[in-house]
Amino acid sequence: MPMTASAAPRELRVSPDRRTLTVVLPDGASDRLTAEMLRVLSPSAEVQGHSPEQRKTIGGKANVAIADIRPIGNYAVRIVFDDGHDSGLFTWSYLADLGERREALWQAYLDELKAKGLSRER
Numbered sequence: 363m364p365m366t367a368s369a370a371p372r373e374l375r376v377s378p379d380r381r382t383l384t385v386v387l388p389d390g391a392s393d394r395l396t397a398e399m400l401r402v403l404s405p406s407a408e409v410q411g412h413s414p415e416q417r418k419t420i421g422g423k424a425n426v427a428i429a430d431i432r433p434i435g436n437y438a439v440r441i442v443f444d445d446g447h448d449s450g451l452f453t454w455s456y457l458a459d460l461g462e463r464r465e466a467l468w469q470a471y472l473d474e475l476k477a478k479g480l481s482r483e484r
Contacts, residue, residue: 369453380427385457393461401426401443402471404450423482
C-alpha cells in the first residue's frame with residue numbers, strides 16, 4: 363500500500379551503525395533504505411536542482427551516515443547526514459517511492475556514476 367501525504371509511516375528506525383533507515387509502513391510492511399541512497403537521492407534543490415537538467419550526480423558518499431532525523435509537521439522528515447547535508451525534506455510519499463523503486467533507482471544511480479567517471483568512494 364503506497365503511502366500518501368496523509369499516511370505517515372508507523373515508525374522510522376535508524377540502524378545502530380546509522381547507515382540504514384527502516385521505514386515501517388502503515389500496513390506493517392517495511393522498506394530498508396541506505397543512508398547513501400537517501401543522501402544521493404535527496405529531494406533537496408542542492409541535489410535535484412530546479413529542473414531535471416540541473417540534477418546533480420553525487421559521488422563519494424558510500425560511507426555517509428544519518429546523524430539525525432527531524433520531523434517536519436505531519437508530512438515529512440528532514441534527514442541530517444554526517445557530511446552536513448540537511449536541506450532535503452523527505453515526505454512520506456517520497457520515502458514510499460524510494461522504497462517501491464529502490465532497486466531501479468539504485469541501478470540508475472550506479473549507471474550515472476559510471477557514465478560520469480565518478481565513484482561511490484571518496
